[in-house]
Amino acid sequence: GSGELLSLQDYLDSMTDEQNNIYYIQSKDRKTALASPYMEAFENKGVNVxxxxEDIDAFVVSYIENFKGKRLVSVDSEEEIEKDILKSDDGDDAKKEMPEASRDDLESFVKEVLGERVNGVKFSDRLVNSPAVVTSAISPQMRRMMKQMMAQSGQGDQNDALQAIPMTLELNPDHPTVRKLGDLAASKEARTEDIAKVAVTQLFDNACIAAGMVDDPRTILDRLQKMLDVCVEQAVSAADLTSAAPASEATKAATEATKEEEPIELKKME
Known part of the structure; x- marks a missing residue:
């Protein structure tokens, strides 16, 4: 986060002996890059990224691939980040691991809800404060560049094929929301609740937005509003200001909004 201009050699000189890759992130500007959830593990460990x-950067790094024996790896790609970078050093030994059974339940529930929208679901160590990210073999910035090039060359009809490139949803097992979804997924009764399915869908959409892979976020505003209605009405109900019945109606409304809405349009190969 120092903002210094570094050459690849400068980066190499700053690396620890244990670090094997040169990490980078492509973004429209510095502020957006630093706010990215993909940066969390690196900032937490003080590793340079x-x-x-610049638009041309996506092509430059794709051609360089490695520099003096060190591979160039995008922090938002599906490639595994080195374990020494992901390993927590906060000394919190009291933190309990998310039970394996709970992970399995949540993984199957997410796949059930999202279907073909994801190629896989896994629990990741790359996140610190965010609940989830999406990754694929193609970085979000490269998707944007490829989409622009195809549009300019009149190959817009190929976007469907680009959109089909599989994505993985990576979950943070230490995040409260993920853990609570794990509790819901462990209950057969809770898994049938529509609001649980809405929450999983929104978690995925949020991750897509964070990755810059949503063309028009307004397509999910209706569902967000319905979810807000649920939260407000449940809070009012909990405070005994009214009966619990309206919350049930709001939950149904949120569910209907999810069923009726068109899937959000991802930036097909941004």
């Missing part, structure tokens, strides 16, 4: 903010 090259911020690439």
């Amino acid at each position: 090259l911020l690439l903010t």
Whole structure:
């Protein structure tokens, strides 16, 4: 986060002996890059990440691939990040691991809800404060560049094929929301509740937005409003200001909004 201009050699000189890769992130500007959930593990460990903010950078790094024996790896790609970077050093030994059974239940529930929208679901160590991210073989910035090039060359009809490139939803097992969803997924009765399915869908959409893979976020506003209605009405009910019945109606409304809405349009190969 120092904002210094670094050459690849400068980056190499700053690396620890244990670090094997040169990490970078492509973004439209520095502020957006630093706010990315993909940066959390690196900021937490003080590992340098090259911020690439020019359109041409996506092509440059794709051709360089490695520098003096060190691979160039995008922090938002599906490639595994080195374990020494992900390993927590906060000394919190009291933190309990998310039970394996709970992970299995949540993984199957997420796949059940999202279907073909994700190629896989896994629990990741790359996150610190965010509940989830999406990853694929193609970084979000490269998707944008490829989509622009295809549009300019008149190959817009190929976007469907680009959109079909599989994505993985990576979950943070230490995040409260993920753990609570794990509790819901462990209950057969809770898994049938529509609001639980709405929550999983929104978790995925939020991750897509964070990755810059949503063309028009307004397509999910209706569902967000319905979820807000549920929260407010349940809070009012909990305070005994009214009966619990309206919350049930709001839950149904949120569910209907999810069923009726068109899937959000992802930036097909941004």
